[in-house]
Structure formats: structure tokens, C-alpha cells
Amino acid sequence: MSKDKSAKIPTPQAVRGTQDMLGDFADRFAHVVETFERVRRLYGYKRVEVPVIEPTAVFARSLGETTDVVSKEMYSFDDRGGESITLRPEFTAGIARAYITNGWQQFAPLKVATHGPLFRYERPQKGRYRQFHQLDAEVLGSDSPLADAELLVFADQLLKELGIAEGVTLTLNTLGDAESRDAWRAALVEHFESHRGALSEDSLARLDKNPMRILDSKDPRDRPIADSAPDIDAFLTAEAQDFFGAVTSGLDAAGVAWERNARLVRGLDYYRHTAFEFVTDRLGAQGTVLGGGRYDGLIEALGGPPTPAVGWAAGIERLAMLVQESGSFRTHVPDIAVVAENIDCELTACSLAAVFRRSGFWAELVATGSPRKRFDRARKLDPALIVSLDVRDGVHTRSIKLLDERYNRSPAAHAVFDSFFSSP
RNA sequence: GCGACCAUAGCUCAGUUGGUUAGAGCGCCGGUUUGUGGUACCGGAGGUCGCGGGUUCGAGCCCCGUUGGUCGCCCCA
Secondary structure (H helix, E strand, O other), X not given: OOOOHHHOOOOOOOOOXXXXXXXXXXXXXXXXXXXXXXXXXXXXXXXXXXXXXXXXXXXXXXXXXXHHHHHHOOOEEEOOOOOEEEEOOOOHHHXXXXXXXXXXXXXXXXXXXXXXXXXXXXXXXXXXXXXXXXXXXXXXXXXXXXXXXXXXXXXXXXXXXXXXXXXXXXXXXXXXXXXXXXXXXXXXXXXHHHOHHHOOHHHHHHXXXXXXXXXXXXXXXXXXXXXXXXXHHHHOOHHHHHHXXXXXXXXHHOOOOOEEOOOOOOOOOOOEEEEEEEEOOOOOOOOEXXXXXXXXXXXXXXXXXXXXXXXXXXXXXXXXXXXXXXXXXXXXXXXXXXXXXXXXXHHHHHHHHHHHHHOOOOEEXXXXXXXXXHHHXXXXXXXXXXXXXXXXXXXXEEEEEEOOOOOOOHHHHHHHHHHHHHOO
């Protein structure tokens, strides 16, 4: 063997913006997914699975004119057949594609839910990763405002059951129908053009590319101009007004609190009517916990029949961080620690631990290292019950002690323990 | 793509105006307290000070570059 340290094999690093999860955080992550799976069933959302990879066209089409996003922020590559493939940066486009190519129109209106990894080539920061994970819920083929309302009530219940609704606000806006939206957009452009000289450099660029985005600019120079810009309300058609009214009435009827945010916009043209975000100030610059809206124009943009649809997505990592902060999720600890305090007890302890496990208890066996320190190490596992096996002066001893008074399976564990030592 | 801050033991960090052999706590391993106990004490293993250059008699410390991380901007489907 070489003693030359320079010959040491370098360990490859994790890909930038990806993360490894262990223990508590991974448990919280799973808890978020499990809660989502439970609640979506209460609302009758079918489970749907779509590929992680799609032809690049699926996302390029759905993202339309925002060329920066398509060209710079997607993980795309050519496969061996020369086809351009993209790792999904969102769920909606893939689900819309599946809806069209599988003829799921026959099930409309179709309520579906899924979760899994997504990929975006962005600069990592708090709550923002290159591989991240989302929960997703969509209703395809319904033009009813009650579909929007139900989707939001679902989201609200999810956050409440996760115990993180405190400090999270549902902010809501309408983008109107195509006619309303176009009229509003034109009025905004006119307003911003008239204040062109006072806008920030960033917003001047937005004025050409995506003028509605000036409304939520963070630059203090833009705020007065953005705040004095016209709201969409004056441009809403009667139908659009009724639609928004029906959504908010549905929310009120279901007891879901909401706030109007007339500055909440969506950059893409296929978004219509409802736009919403559940926001918090506890996640740094990434304040959106769950967001979505109605995208009546998307499926048509992908070459399908005109199909109204509405949906939302939520970042699992962000939800897991909020779960951590709220302390609403208890760390998993073992039911029982079985300690062999003497070498002659190790096999018995091993056998007893196996019996506990077969009886449905999470049992940890502590039978290595210094015998004198095993009990202390077992205590540090924070089990509900602790079982000690020892040999004192040649006599085998055993004890089982309850450490967590709230633990309700203690009698069952005692029964297993007694039975183990009374059987021949 | 832009900016700020950071990088020392497995983890969290200290390390003075640049000055002998780089430290602590936690964790890990072993031993002692012949004990129903999360204690205390003793000992041990573990470090290319992110990497590469430079300045200097001398660099963990100063300078340049680089890589990575964090946070923010842009973007946000």
C-alpha cells in the first residue's frame, strides 16, 4: 500500500443543489407526504404517476415565451436516439400531456394528485434546490369555480393537519378571462410606460418581457409605481367577476380564511381567473408555501382540446422546514431498548429483541461496547421502555421499566416480556 | 448570470497585532466509581486548517486565484 496521501481516491461530491436527508428531516419529509396522501383521499383525488422525463417540447410548449426559463433553467439533454429530453421542472405540463395522450377526457372532470422529485437548474438558496420535491393536485376538465374552491379547501386542510397553518396566509387574486386579462395588461403597460423614467433597470426589462411582473417587484423605486397601477377589477367582464365571486363564496362557506392580493400575477398567458399562494414570512426569500391557479389555456397549448383546469403544487422541503419549526411532529424514538449488561446475556437479549420486533415493537438491542456503559447508551436512545439483562454474582437478573408515562403499549410489551421468560 | 458572508477533528466552534508541537465541547472507543444507572473522573483514537499559488525568517491568520457552502438579487413554470 502506498503511504502517499496524494494517491488517495477523491470522493465525488453531491451534485450542486441536491441534498441527502437522514433521520429527523427525512422523517418529517415522509410525514408531509403521508399527510398529503391521506388528505387527498378525503377529497377524492386519484393517485396519478407521470414520468420524470418528458420530451423537451412538453415543457417548452407549456412555458411558452419565457425563453430564459426554457433555455437556462431546465435540465435538458439529448438521448442516444437524438431526442431532446428534459427532467421535469413541474408536474402540470406532464399531467396535461398524459391527459391528452391517454384520452383521459373520458374521466373529466378528473381530480388527480401526485408527488415526487422535480429539477430546475437554478442557484440554490434557502428552500430552493436543483432537485426538489413537490406535492401536486390538479382538477382537469372542470370550469366550475367550485373546483377552485374545493382545491383550496383541500390545501387549507393539508396545512392545518400538518400543524403549520399558523402564520401562513392564503392570498388570492383573479386574472380574469382572456378578455379581461388582455385589457388589464394593456392598461398596465400604459401606466408603466408613463412612469418609465422612474422604474428600476430590472423593471424596464420587465416592461418589454413580462410587464405584469413589475407589480410584485421588490425594488423600492418601483413600489410607488406598482402600488398606483390599476387593479384588474375595473377590467373584469361580468362573467369573470361572477367566477371570482363564486370562488370566494365557496371559500367563505367552507370556513377558509383568505386575503385579496391584487398584486398577485402569473407570467404565462394560459393562466385565467384564480391565482393563489399560501405565503409565510418564515422561509426567508422563498415565502410561497403552496401556489397555483387556473390554467384553462394550457392543454390547448399542448395540442389538446380546449380544456379548463386548475391546480396547485407545494414544495415538500419547505413544508418539512415549517413542520420542524412548528414542533408539530415528534421525533421517532424506539418503543423498547434491550440492554445486555453482561456478555453472558447478549444472546438472550438478541433473542428477546427479535421477539419484541415480531410482536410489532420497535426494539433496539444494546449489546456491544463496554458493558458498563451500555445502559447509559440505551437511555440516550430515549425509548419508551428499557429492558435490562444482567448477571450478578452468577445470578441472571432482568428488569423492564417504563420511562415514558404517556406510552400506551406498556402492558402489551410487559406481556411479551413475561411470556418470553416463562416459556420453556 | 450578479452580490455579500463563510470554509479548522465525525458534529458545533475557539484560535490574540502573523511567532514553538493547532485547542475546547459534544460524539466515538477503553478504564474507574461493585452500581437500578441519562452521573462523575481518568485515558485514547481522530486534523493535507477546502484546494492552488504568492508575500514573509516564519501563514490557520495577510494577498490573488479556485472549488464548495450559506444568504440575498435576477428568475420563479
